Amino acid sequence: xxxxxxxxxxxxxxxxxxxxxxxxxxxxxxxxxxxxxxxxxxxxxxxxxxxxxxxxxxxxxxxxxxxxxxxxxxxxxxxxxxxxxxxxxxxxxxxxxxxxxxxxxxxxxxxxxxxxxxxxxxxxxxxxxxxxxxxxxxxxxxxxxxxxxxxxxxxxxxxxxxxxxxxxxxxxxxxxxxxxxxxxxxxxxxxxxxxxxxxxxxxxxxxxxxxxxxxxxxxxxxxxxxxxxxxxxxxxxxx
Amino acid sequence: xxxxxxxxxxxxxxxxxxxxxxxxxxxxxxxxxxxxxxxxxxxxxxxxxxxxxxxxxxxxxxxxxxxxxxxxxxxxxxxxxxxxxxxxxxxxxxxxxxxxxxxxxxxxxxxxxxxxxxxxxxxxxxxxxxxxxxxxxxxxxxxxxxxxxxxxxxxxxxxxxxxxxxxxxxxxxxxxxxxxxxxxxxxxxxxxxxxxx
Numbered sequence: 001x002x003x004x005x006x007x008x009x010x011x012x013x014x015x016x017x018x019x020x021x022x023x024x025x026x027x028x029x030x031x032x033x034x035x036x037x038x039x040x041x042x043x044x045x046x047x048x049x050x051x052x053x054x055x056x057x058x059x060x061x062x063x064x065x066x067x068x069x070x071x072x073x074x075x076x077x078x079x080x081x082x083x084x085x086x087x088x089x090x091x092x093x094x095x096x097x098x099x100x101x102x103x104x105x106x107x108x109x110x111x112x113x114x115x116x117x118x119x120x121x122x123x124x125x126x127x128x129x130x131x132x133x134x135x136x137x138x139x140x141x142x143x144x145x146x147x148x149x150x151x152x153x154x155x156x157x158x159x160x161x162x163x164x165x166x167x168x169x170x171x172x173x174x175x176x177x178x179x180x181x182x183x184x185x186x187x188x189x190x191x192x193x194x195x196x197x198x199x200x201x202x203x204x205x206x207x208x209x210x211x212x213x214x215x216x217x218x219x220x221x222x223x224x225x226x227x228x229x230x231x232x233x234x235x236x237x238x239x
Numbered sequence: 240x241x242x243x244x245x246x247x248x249x250x251x252x253x254x255x256x257x258x259x260x261x262x263x264x265x266x267x268x269x270x271x272x273x274x275x276x277x278x279x280x281x282x283x284x285x286x287x288x289x290x291x292x293x294x295x296x297x298x299x300x301x302x303x304x305x306x307x308x309x310x311x312x313x314x315x316x317x318x319x320x321x322x323x324x325x326x327x328x329x330x331x332x333x334x335x336x337x338x339x340x341x342x343x344x345x346x347x348x349x350x351x352x353x354x355x356x357x358x359x360x361x362x363x364x365x366x367x368x369x370x371x372x373x374x375x376x377x378x379x380x381x382x383x384x385x386x387x388x389x390x391x392x393x394x395x396x397x398x399x400x401x402x403x404x405x406x407x408x409x410x411x412x413x414x415x416x417x418x419x420x421x422x423x424x425x426x427x428x429x430x431x432x433x434x435x436x
Contacts, residue, residue, distance in 0.1 A: 011420065011423070014423075015416060015419050015420045015423065016416060041423070044423050044426065044427060045419060045423055047368060047372075047426075048372060048419060048422050048423055048426060049391070049419075051368060051369050051372035051373070052372070052376070052387065052388070052390075052391035052422075053391050053393075054369060055285070055286050055289070055369070055372070055373055055376065055388075055391070056282055056286045056388050056389075056391035056392045057282060057391070057392060057393055058281075058282060058285045058291075058294075059278075060277060060278035060281040060282070060295075060298070061281075061291065061295055063295070064277055064278070064281055064295055064298060064299065065273060065274065065277050067295070067299055068273065068277060068298075068299050068302045068303070069270075069273075071299055071302075071303050072266070072269075072302075072303065072306055075303060075306065075307065076262070076266065
């Protein structure tokens, strides 16, 4: 135990890392317990300093600076990091929307027209002349088969537009009869005589139809060969 | 008016370029200081937190904040002190929240007082006395703690500490003296372990 009157002075001297002087120094030379206590205080402060040095000078981990640089890069361009995916996403959505808008009206109108409105289908122009009939019919049937879509689209807007654009005669075909009508057109293309018959002018009522007299050519009747032999055979027998 | 409207995009682009150039300069200058000041921020945080991973996180956060405010720092020679204060403040905040969390967990599970979590590196680097010392350091008032930590760091003179903390040299000296005395008082009961060192 150090002497009570020198106790604080010992601690102060050790804390200040100074060598004791004057009265304290003299006392330490005389008092063994105070000298031992001072030595212990000195070692305590030395340990504190050593521990503090160790605590305050730890090596920074090597990962620190790369981590900081990455964080700095992110902090420098935060807008790009967020904006770029946002822009891409919104552009994608806009593109999908545009494609949807472009695709939807055609399909829906086609369906609506097919369900509700009768379709306008050009009928083949049939004339008496066979060559003319064939060319016109082939173009007409092509229109029925290939230009279905455009006709429906035109029909949605105005029937007059199509009528003005095409010189072919048109008919309105109900949806349930369309397939049958297409088949009819195909048959007409194959058999032009049928088409001609169908498109021929019907006789007007009240007008006398003059029919040509039936001309039957002379019939030449030849005798049967079997009968002739039989006759000759019978005659020879009779003879 | 029309001319103003036409010139506006040009001036905006020019100011944008100037801003980008200033940013690039600031980044370059900051990078030059990073190698020196990064470990400093870490040491300050480590001295407060006694945990390597937490100290690294805090140092990173401190450096980021310092970078964000770097352009506004008029006197760049004060950067070290500024960074030390940021790191110290952040470390204290984290320590407080960690203590609150620890208290909450302790109350919830009712275990005996657990020592602060430490990784293998910490365990290898320290002994029992070191652990007591760091705990005693934690209990010091903030003003004393920062000055004591800085005084224990390599390459820090009293004048530099005074400049960093922004107090007179005499105040730094007295704070170091008081802090060491307080630490010694707290550690005197662990005098036996001192002999082991």
